[in-house]
Amino acid sequence: MFAILLIVSMFSQGLTIVSYGNNFITAFPENIAYFYPNTSSSLRVTALLDGTSVDIFYNGDKTPTKTISNMQKGQTAVVVFPKSAEVYQLDYSTKSIRITSNKYIAVHSLTNTISTLNEKSYQTNVVQPNENLDTHYLIPSLNYTNLVTTFGLSQSAFWSKRYGLFKLVIINAEDTENSITIVKNILGSIQLVKFTIPSYQLIQLQADDSMMMVNSSHKIAVLLTHPCLDNTDCTCSMIVNQILPVRFQGQNFVVPSIPDINQRQLVMTSNDKTSSLSQNSNQLTPSSSGFLSLSDLNNQFVTASSSVSLKLIISGNFIELIPENMFSACYLLQHYSTSRKALVIAKTNEKAQVQAGSNPITGTGWTLIPNSVYSSTEVTLTDQTTIIWHPSSKIAVYILDAFWTGPAIPINDNPDPNGCTTPGDFVVGNQPLKWTESLDYCTNHYNEFACPTDEDLQMDLANSVDTTDAEGWIGLRRSLMTTAWYWQTSTTSASSPPVNYVYWANGQPQNNTMGFCASLSLDGKDDFKWKSASCCEKKLPVCYKRPIIFVPIFPLMET
Numbered sequence: 001m002f003a004i005l006l007i008v009s010m011f012s013q014g015l016t017i018v019s020y021g022n023n024f025i026t027a028f029p030e031n032i033a034y035f036y037p038n039t040s041s042s043l044r045v046t047a048l049l050d051g052t053s054v055d056i057f058y059n060g061d062k063t064p065t066k067t068i069s070n071m072q073k074g075q076t077a078v079v080v081f082p083k084s085a086e087v088y089q090l091d092y093s094t095k096s097i098r099i100t101s102n103k104y105i106a107v108h109s110l111t112n113t114i115s116t117l118n119e120k121s122y123q124t125n126v127v128q129p130n131e132n133l134d135t136h137y138l139i140p141s142l143n144y145t146n147l148v149t150t151f152g153l154s155q156s157a158f159w160s161k162r163y164g165l166f167k168l169v170i171i172n173a174e175d176t177e178n179s180i181t182i183v184k185n186i187l188g189s190i191q192l193v194k195f196t197i198p199s200y201q202l203i204q205l206q207a208d209d210s211m212m213m214v215n216s217s218h219k220i221a222v223l224l225t226h227p228c229l230d231n232t233d234c235t236c237s238m239i240v241n242q243i244l245p246v247r248f249q250g251q252n253f254v255v256p257s258i259p260d261i262n263q264r265q266l267v268m269t270s271n272d273k274t275s276s277l278s279q280n281s282n283q284l285t286p287s288s289s290g291f292l293s294l295s296d297l298n299n300q301f302v303t304a305s306s307s308v309s310l311k312l313i314i315s316g317n318f319i320e321l322i323p324e325n326m327f328s329a330c331y332l333l334q335h336y337s338t339s340r341k342a343l344v345i346a347k348t349n350e351k352a353q354v355q356a357g358s359n360p361i362t363g364t365g366w367t368l369i370p371n372s373v374y375s376s377t378e379v380t381l382t383d384q385t386t387i388i389w390h391p392s393s394k395i396a397v398y399i400l401d402a403f404w405t406g407p408a409i410p411i412n413d414n415p416d417p418n419g420c421t422t423p424g425d426f427v428v429g430n431q432p433l434k435w436t437e438s439l440d441y442c443t444n445h446y447n448e449f450a451c452p453t454d455e456d457l458q459m460d461l462a463n464s465v466d467t468t469d470a471e472g473w474i475g476l477r478r479s480l481m482t483t484a485w486y487w488q489t490s491t492t493s494a495s496s497p498p499v500n501y502v503y504w505a506n507g508q509p510q511n512n513t514m515g516f517c518a519s520l521s522l523d524g525k526d527d528f529k530w531k532s533a534s535c536c537e538k539k540l541p542v543c544y545k546r547p548i549i550f551v552p553i554f555p556l557m558e559t
Helices: 002-009 144-147 155-164 349-352 437-447 456-462
Strands: 021-024 039-047 052-058 067-069 076-081 095-116 120-127 136-137 166-172 177-184 189-198 202-209 209-232 234-241 250-255 265-269 277-279 282-284 300-314 316-321 329-332 342-346 374-380 385-389 396-401 405-407 409-412 423-427 471-478 486-487 517-521 530-532 540-545
Touching: 021 209, 021 456, 039 052, 039 067, 039 329, 052 076, 067 076, 095 409, 120 405, 166 189, 189 202, 234 316, 316 405, 329 396, 342 349, 349 374, 423 456, 437 471, 437 540, 471 530
Parallel strands: 120 234, 471 540
Antiparallel strands: 021 095, 039 076, 039 095, 052 067, 052 095, 095 120, 136 209, 166 202, 166 209, 177 189, 177 209, 209 234, 250 300, 265 300, 277 282, 277 300, 300 316, 329 385, 329 409, 342 374, 342 396, 396 405, 423 540, 471 486, 471 517, 517 530
């Protein structure tokens, strides 16, 4: 029965190094579900920090359709949408859904149908933050007719006419007109299809095996979807996959062993047309439909000759595989049924340290993965929302739910011995102060002065603060003795990180004796650039709260 139920999420979750952010855009693809007209579409929004406020914009509205205020760290809100939110026409549409927040969140999407016979059809995926979107995507060149035959389903003429079409949903993630180019290979001839999408709108197209890639002038989200796969038990299963940009690829993969599965095939996409995949030094040969078969159903370590993305097809389930270079330290798991399990892959010599929530994983049997440094285990979980993490090593985690399976949500890339930590939080004081007063204020009220010592931290700061026309102090100043710039995080810091990264505005820093401290613009229009200023000027202090332990809160909020 497990194998049959897995059909409902063939195109499962996406993955990245982290899947949290402040800005998201998505859509609910059409769920025909002709046996079950009562469909429900919803988002699960999980706050990673206290004091999180979320705005949700729907159907092209310029003002929020829904606002969630003052969420606590670890709290999840369920936002329900009407059936009219589904994207069902092949054409342009305003039915995109934007989610913005003042602090970091993770977003999960769900569409389900429930009949009077208590038969269920689920579609779920992790909504990727805009930071993970890009302008170049590869489309799997699949023979969709052959793909359906791998599910063991009957295919009638009625099915092929009404339900035989996969669809591609392209969503403009930015507030500007976006130029789109679809590259097709039709009988060996390369053809380009070009069009534009207005800001925050989308277009839905028929997908076929001629599509090779999608390029755009600005960031887009791309969904590959099917509205209804007709099952042998008279159910109708919707499927969806948020395709990841080309930059999220790898070469080494652990192909997980999913319980009660007796057939497995792989689909590989790559910019390198000569890419090949090998298992135990034996090259895997693709079939005429492009699938790569694995004869051994146990966990297997496979290697690609160049960077690729790899998807696993098992009994109607299409699972994005986590490449070794994208293993993370902490994962958030959202379950939708009472069958709550996870598959964990960890280094063999460090597997005993894997934690589920606040407790180590005990009493489970680990299986050594041949020709690798990894082992895997299946874990039974009690909570609907939980975390699995490792204090000193990176791991991979897949959710095994009765209705779907796929990678869990990575929320922390770096291991921390203290637990599953949330990202640090930048806070701007509301009273202008001198530089030294700002240093005292940040040390006493938070943890330390804000010190964006690299590009990632500068981006985090820009995404965390509310834009105003004010300026704020950061923990960068000149030495009175040498005039060299140095970082000072707190009043007690004896050493400081080297100044290897700067983000000065044009003409800055000024070379004069008055500009011994650094400030930044808090206005996004000025791109949060830095400038030198007199330390006696009064500006808003920009502080930093260090990462804290993340623990999910129960129950879920309904909104």
